[in-house]
Amino acid sequence: MRTIRYQQIADELRGRLRAVGVGAVLPSEAELSGEFGVSRVTIRRALEILRDEGLVDARQGFGWYVAGEPVRQHLDEFGTIEGQLERRGIKPERQVVEFDFRPAPRRVAEVLGTSQVLRVKRLNLADGQPFAVVTVWCPAELGQHLSRRDVEQRPFYELLGLDLRGATQTIGADSVDGADAKLLRVPPSSPVLHCQRITTDTTGRPVLMSEFVFPAGRTEFVVELPTAEPSALPSGLRLVE
Amino acid sequence: MRTIRYQQIADELRGRLRAVGVGAVLPSEAELSGEFGVSRVTIRRALEILRDEGLVDARQGFGWYVAGEPVRQHLDEFGTIEGQLERRGIKPERQVVEFDFRPAPRRVAEVLGTSQVLRVKRLNLADGQPFAVVTVWCPAELGQHLSRRDVEQRPFYELLGLDLRGATQTIGADSVDGADAKLLRVPPSSPVLHCQRITTDTTGRPVLMSEFVFPAGRTEFVVELPTAEPSALPSGLRLVE
DNA sequence: GATGTAGACAACTCTAATACAAGTGACCCC
DNA sequence: GGGGTCACTTGTATTAGAGTTGTCTACATC
Known part of the structure; x- marks a missing residue:
């Protein structure tokens, strides 16, 4: 199989970014050009790929640096946000804020069908910076x-x-x-993304209910609206009265 | 029973494609031609068969590569929130707030690749109540x-x-x-859902860029996250009753 | 007529090399 | 403190060569 040089370099650099923190400044294009033994154009191609991925950014006259935000979540893959972060070289952390067994709030009891639940409230961090408050009822x-x-x-x-x-x-x-504002270190009553997730097992029984609170600006959802059979209309909005 | 050489080759290549990942670049037609001991034309026949099957694709001057998920299909109705509202018996309305040709803002120009755009700002209403401010650049x-x-x-x-x-x-x-607060009749600086959509045509060229602003509380997105077989279910947003 | 070979050329991509414009930051000088 | 200079950076544009696909014509073989 043929290899495209700038893609190789992008891969290599992507690996290195893992090691350095947000805001770190990369070597200049000229230096990288010398190190890899390729022209500046090729280095730029690689860096621009990483920029498109949101991993790095540049300021003219200053240099390239590791970009922090926003954390983008791909909706079509199910799984933990942490997994997605790790794949991007960001170190996820969890801090348990609350952990107790208690009677289920009404809306939770209705979904899970139980009166007694384990409630866990966690603060999720990405590279040390808080980016989500997650509450899970089980x-x-x-x-x-x-x-x-x-x-x-x-x-x-x-x-x-x-x-x-x-x-x-x-x-x-x-x-x-x-409370969440304090945990997330954002001003009180600032806007947040609020997600509620109901997870079901293979029998269709709801087994988890979770709530995610993401500070605005730090998180975004990305959705691919595909070409699909007209029968299963993929895109939609729900109005809530 | 004669064996058709280019079909043999297509079979052989089809087997190899299984082993490599999406996006991998194949050897050039000339190389394959040498390897199989056939002319370039024959190699092309084989590759074109695979292209018709959606397994590979090519760019002139670049090469043949393993295609991801092909299928060009018409998509008759997607993203029309109004359509969904009508199906539920709600009467949608549009009020055009602004309509003019103007130079594209930088981030729009970058996406659409044009410097001059038509910008339309609309207020969408459901049963007379405003529920979205939509800005479209074209x-x-x-x-x-x-x-x-x-x-x-x-x-x-x-x-x-x-x-x-x-x-x-x-x-x-x-x-x-x-401005949007006034249109939507919500208090200033109250939280909103902010969506940005980039629409592409069948050639992959971005043809529209739109921004949606929904007041919080009046609107929610509902998403089905499948865990197994990502191909089985269309990813994206879905209307849930 | 379908299949395969051979060759030629155009159009495009990738990479290198170079040049210049424009922004940044540090330093010096007044 | 203010202003200017200078080295260094990214942004953008050229040119050029090698390598690739896209397309065509001509011809041989079954």
Whole structure:
């Protein structure tokens, strides 16, 4: 198979970005050109690829630096946001803020069909910067064996050991509430993305309900609206009264 | 029973494609020609068969590469929020707020590749209540024949009469700006859903750039996230009753 | 007529090399 | 502090060569 040089270089650089933090300045195009033994044009091609991916950015007269934001979430792949971050070379962290068994709020009980739940509230960080407050409700009997330490170290989906089918996610906007504002280090009542996810197992039974709060500007969802059979109309909006 | 050489070669290549990933570049026609001991024309026949099957594609001057997900299909109705509203018995309305040809802002020019654009700002209403401010940028030459009345009565997708392939949509949260707040009749700087959509035609050329501003609380996106077989379900947004 | 070979040319891509414009930051000088 | 200079950076445009696909014609073989 043939190899395209600037793609190779982009791959190599992508690997290096993993090692350095947000805001770090890359060597100049001229230096990289010398190091790789290619022309400046080729280096630029590689860097522009990374720019399109949102990994780096440049200022004329200054240089190329590692871009931090925004964290983009691809909607079509199911899975943890952390997984997506890791694939991009960002180090995810979780801090458990609250962890307790308690009676389910009404709207949660309606979905999960249980009265007693394990509720976990976590703060997610990307490279040390908070980017999401996640609250997960899980039927008490499913979460019985879980410890605070467990949920800090691994995502819920792994811990439960269930065969999951998929999820329904609702995305809206909101003003952040006081507690979350503090955790996310954003001004009070600033705008946030508010997502609610209901995860079901292979039998179709809802097993998890989660709420995600993302500060605006730090997170965006990206959706590919594809060409599909007209029967299953893919795109849509729901109005809420 | 004679064996058709270029079909043999197509079979052989089809097997190899399985091993390499999407986007991989094949050896040049000349190289393959040498390897198989046949002429370039025969290699091309084989490759063109694979292209018809959607397995590979080629760019002049670049080479043959493994195609991702092919299928060019017409997409009759996508992204028309109005259509969904009508199906639910809600009467949609459009008010054109601004309509003019002007130089493209930088970020629009970068996407559309034109310096002059038609910009249309519309207020969408459902049963008389405003629920979205939509701004559409369209290359000036494409929008030349459009009148203010046109865009008031019918969606852009119909008016252009192009074969559209799909769109990439980015969803985020934001604070509403002053003008939009007035239009939507919400308090200043209240949270909104902010969507940006880039629509491409079947050739992959971006032909429209649109921005949607939805007041929080009145609108939500609902998404189905499949876990298995990403090909089975269309990714994207779906209307849920 | 379908299939395969051979060759030629146009159009495009990638990479290199070079040049210049324009922005940034550090330093010096007044 | 203000202003100017200078080295260094990215942004953008050229030119050129080698290599690639796109397309065509001519001819041989089954």
